[in-house]
Amino acid sequence: MRRWLEGLRELRRYPSAIGGLALIVFLIAVSVYTVIAIPYSQALELWRGGEAWRMHPVNAGPVWVDRLLGGDKPDTTVVRSEDAETRSAAFDGGRQVRIPLSFDYPHDDFPSEINLFLETRDTEREAFVRLRWQTPDGDIIPLGGRRVAREDRISISQNQTLEGRLGMPPHVGLFARSTDAGQPVPDNGRYRLIIDAILFGEDASLEADLVVYGRVHGIAGTDHQRRDLMVALLWGTPVALAFGLLAAVGTTVTTLVIAATGVWFGGLVDATIQRLTEVNIILPVLPVLVMVGTLYSTNIWLMLGVVIALGIFSAGIKMYRAMLLPIRQAPYIEAARAYGAGNARIILRYMIPRILPVLIPTFVTLIPTYVFLEASLAVLGLGDPVLPTWGKVLNDAQTQSALYNGFYYWVIAPALLLMLTGLGFAMFGFALDRVFNPRLRTQ
Amino acid sequence: MSTERAASAESTSPLVSVRDLRTWFELRQWGFLRVGSVRAVDGVSFDLGRGESVAFVGESGCGKSSLARTLLGLHRPTGGEVSFDGYRVQDLAGRDLQWYRASVGYVQQDPYGALPPFMDVRRILAEPLVVHGVTDRAERERRIRRALEEVRLGPGDAILDQFPHMLSGGQQQRVVIARALVLEPAMIIADEPVSMLDASVRVEILNLLRRIQSERSLTLAFITHDLSTVRHYADRIFVMYAGRIVEQAQVDELLEHPQHPYTQALLAAIADVDAANARRVRDVPAGEPPSLLHPPPGCRFHPRCPHAMAGTCDVRDPGMFEPRRDHLSACWLHER
Numbered sequence: 075m076r077r078w079l080e081g082l083r084e085l086r087r088y089p090s091a092i093g094g095l096a097l098i099v100f101l102i103a104v105s106v107y108t109v110i111a112i113p114y115s116q117a118l119e120l121w122r123g124g125e126a127w128r129m130h131p132v133n134a135g136p137v138w139v140d141r142l143l144g145g146d147k148p149d150t151t152v153v154r155s156e157d158a159e160t161r162s163a164a165f166d167g168g169r170q171v172r173i174p175l176s177f178d179y180p181h182d183d184f185p186s187e188i189n190l191f192l193e194t195r196d197t198e199r200e201a202f203v204r205l206r207w208q209t210p211d212g213d214i215i216p217l218g219g220r221r222v223a224r225e226d227r228i229s230i231s232q233n234q235t236l237e238g239r240l241g242m243p244p245h246v247g248l249f250a251r252s253t254d255a256g257q258p259v260p261d262n263g264r265y266r267l268i269i270d271a272i273l274f275g276e277d278a279s280l281e282a283d284l285v286v287y288g289r290v291h292g293i294a295g296t297d298h299q300r301r302d303l304m305v306a307l308l309w310g311t312p313v314a315l316a317f318g319l320l321a322a323v324g325t326t327v328t329t330l331v332i333a334a335t336g337v338w339f340g341g342l343v344d345a346t347i348q349r350l351t352e353v354n355i356i357l358p359v360l361p362v363l364v365m366v367g368t369l370y371s372t373n374i375w376l377m378l379g380v381v382i383a384l385g386i387f388s389a390g391i392k393m394y395r396a397m398l399l400p401i402r403q404a405p406y407i408e409a410a411r412a413y414g415a416g417n418a419r420i421i422l423r424y425m426i427p428r429i430l431p432v433l434i435p436t437f438v439t440l441i442p443t444y445v446f447l448e449a450s451l452a453v454l455g456l457g458d459p460v461l462p463t464w465g466k467v468l469n470d471a472q473t474q475s476a477l478y479n480g481f482y483y484w485v486i487a488p489a490l491l492l493m494l495t496g497l498g499f500a501m502f503g504f505a506l507d508r509v510f511n512p513r514l515r516t517q
Numbered sequence: 518m519s520t521e522r523a524a525s526a527e528s529t530s531p532l533v534s535v536r537d538l539r540t541w542f543e544l545r546q547w548g549f550l551r552v553g554s555v556r557a558v559d560g561v562s563f564d565l566g567r568g569e570s571v572a573f574v575g576e577s578g579c580g581k582s583s584l585a586r587t588l589l590g591l592h593r594p595t596g597g598e599v600s601f602d603g604y605r606v607q608d609l610a611g612r613d614l615q616w617y618r619a620s621v622g623y624v625q626q627d628p629y630g631a632l633p634p635f636m637d638v639r640r641i642l643a644e645p646l647v648v649h650g651v652t653d654r655a656e657r658e659r660r661i662r663r664a665l666e667e668v669r670l671g672p673g674d675a676i677l678d679q680f681p682h683m684l685s686g687g688q689q690q691r692v693v694i695a696r697a698l699v700l701e702p703a704m705i706i707a708d709e710p711v712s713m714l715d716a717s718v719r720v721e722i723l724n725l726l727r728r729i730q731s732e733r734s735l736t737l738a739f740i741t742h743d744l745s746t747v748r749h750y751a752d753r754i755f756v757m758y759a760g761r762i763v764e765q766a767q768v769d770e771l772l773e774h775p776q777h778p779y780t781q782a783l784l785a786a787i788a789d790v791d792a793a794n795a796r797r798v799r800d801v802p803a804g805e806p807p808s809l810l811h812p813p814p815g816c817r818f819h820p821r822c823p824h825a826m827a828g829t830c831d832v833r834d835p836g837m838f839e840p841r842r843d844h845l846s847a848c849w850l851h852e853r
Contacts, residue, residue, distance in 0.1 A: 405630040409693075412589045413645040413700060414618035423644075427635050 210263025
């Protein structure tokens with residue numbers, strides 16, 4: 075115990091240990107925060123996509139990148155009817171309602187989309203709405219009218235007739251300064267969408283949410299399904315760490331115990347283990363995983379199981395065997411046999427602890443390789459279908475041609491996190507190596 | 518359980534009785550073809566009394582360490598038998614075997630190698646107790662401290678938290694001896710216990726072993742190649758050559774009146790502290806110890822023996838003769 079403490083104290087002398095440890099602590103802190111802030115079930119629910127994200131823009135970049143580069147791209151504006159001054163007048167068998175939804179638009183770029191979400195309650199028949207758009211100059215642009223279902227969405231930016239009338243997509247045309255020719259420029263000021271609705275029913279009511287989608291969103295941006303990438307980047311951290319750690323622990327422990335068992339019993343046991351290892355070494359891991367993922371399931375924990383199973387008789391056995399062979403002959407093991415220590419005790423308490431200090435650094439540097447393996451599988455399309463992970467983000471980015479479309483944030487964020495993980499563990503592992511591996515000690 | 522056994526055996530019978538013990542190591546090719554055997558121990562018989570201190574003496578490769586390991590149960594004998602307190606050791610299993618292992622302590626040659634480097638002294642001394650089911654922490658601590666006192670290490674606390682590399686060679690060997698003592702054995706086998714220590718601490722360790730042996734009335738079996746120190750620490754000597762005992766007697770008797778030509782040569786080779794020795798060339802037996810894989814026929818010493826009789830020594834194996842009272846020698850010269 076004291077030896078470990080001394081080792082840890084010595085670690086402080088290595089800047090790489092401090093840096094690596096800081097990165098690891100950061101990743102662990104992020105994991106803990108994530109698991110508490112976004113419970114597992116909620117994360118899966120969110121990542122499934124759909125309605126939860128309807129008010130998020132598609133493929134919006136991170137806000138801070140845009141602001142850092144001096145841009146002023148719009149973020150998403152939501153205007154709710156609850157906050158508007160609604161006027162209503164009753165008539166026989168229904169009500170007439172006027173809802174003005176006003177908002178300020180100070181940005182110098184156009185929004186990416188405009189949607190109006192409507193929800194009617196207690197109506198006897200489908201309600202009818204008529205929309206008008208009022209620009210800061212006071213111009214009124216009629217957007218037409220239509221019947222609305224109980225829950226409905228009016229995609230103003232998809233309105234073909236409007237687009238024809240404006241000569242450009244509605245989310246551009248509705249904001250463009252009317253006088254300007256050539257490149258349209260957005261007009262800043264107060265806009266207003268006026269909804270005139272006719273509701274059929276004594277107690278009928280209408281709720282309307284106008285969403286003017288921005289071009290930037292949050293810290294991480296969004297993907298093609300409007301999902302906030304932050305969910306995946308955050309949840310990818312505990313998943314990656316858990317996968318890496320469990321795979322590293324699983325393979326190291328089993329490999330070590332099996333190597334020690336072979337060395338201790340020797341003879342047929344050792345020969346069998348060696349032959350199994352030699353066969354296993356030439357089995358290519360990735361294709362086997364691809365096969366399992368394609369034919370069976372891409373559940374991440376199943377993949378973890380396969381990774382560990384393939385890792386049991388890995389090349390590590392040869393290395394551990396070479397380290398353990400001289401220890402088997404050590405007089406203290408003979409002494410232990412003489413006072414009656416059993417085989418299991420000798421293997422676990424006398425042989426393995428002897429090489430453990432040398433293995434700790436290897437173990438630490440092994441963790442990111444499994445994190446990368448998981449990401450590689452996900453990029454190959456064999457990621458867990460439901461779990462948000464860094465690899466999944468990269469996979470989505472790849473299938474959506476993120477780099478070609480200029481959505482660099484989509485690729486850079488998960489890749490950077492992967493790199494930080496690798497860097498943190500590698501830096502810490504190399505420092506540990508210098509402390510615990512006597513051959514590398516500098517003084 | 519051990520008290521039961523001790524009561525059952527008569528105190529006059531020998532503690533250890535070895536009959537025609539053979540420990541051969543098979544040499545195999547490709548893992549299964551037997552190509553011969555190294556006869557490390559080849560037909561050894563002797564009795565060790567309770568509270569007796571004996572020395573096994575011989576040059577390296579004569580099988581004395583293999584004999585020690587066979588006695589400890591670390592090697593399975595190829596033939597013959599070892600009885601301990603009336604029980605055949607080969608037949609022991611389970612709890613009986615654990616009792617035997619607790620009854621025989623082992624002190625090794627290399628004290629640093631004999632201690633696990635990753636355990637502190639407390640843990641090292643606790644291990645045998647844990648293995649033998651002493652689960653009570655306080656009881657373990659008590660026995661550990663008693664053993665440490667017995668080897669004159671301590672008082673306790675400081676040394677208990679040390680790791681082997683922090684101790685001197687002498688201290689390490691004391692810890693090894695303490696480890697052999699914590700289980701309160703009836704016999705201790707010490708395989709060259711001082712050969713790797715500094716000359717200055719050798720005598721201390723030997724005296725310590727001798728004192729513990731007489732205080733506890735232990736049976737102590739020394740394995741050594743050093744005839745010069747044997748006199749003070751052993752009651753009886755067995756001289757081994759090529760896997761066999763060639764001569765046995767009380768210490769003084771053997772040193773004063775060596776009978777076997779090999780013993781005579783060994784004794785002649787001991788250097789006295791005498792300035793004249795620096796310029797004297799001694800007669801040592803010519804040649805090498807014989808191969809244990811293909812031992813010479815007849816007496817194994819005959820190729821190097823100055824008294825070898827052609828037609829006898831190189832043909833027939835000598836039995837044990839008794840040229841003097843209680844003094845046995847395996848040499849055709851002493852045939853009556």
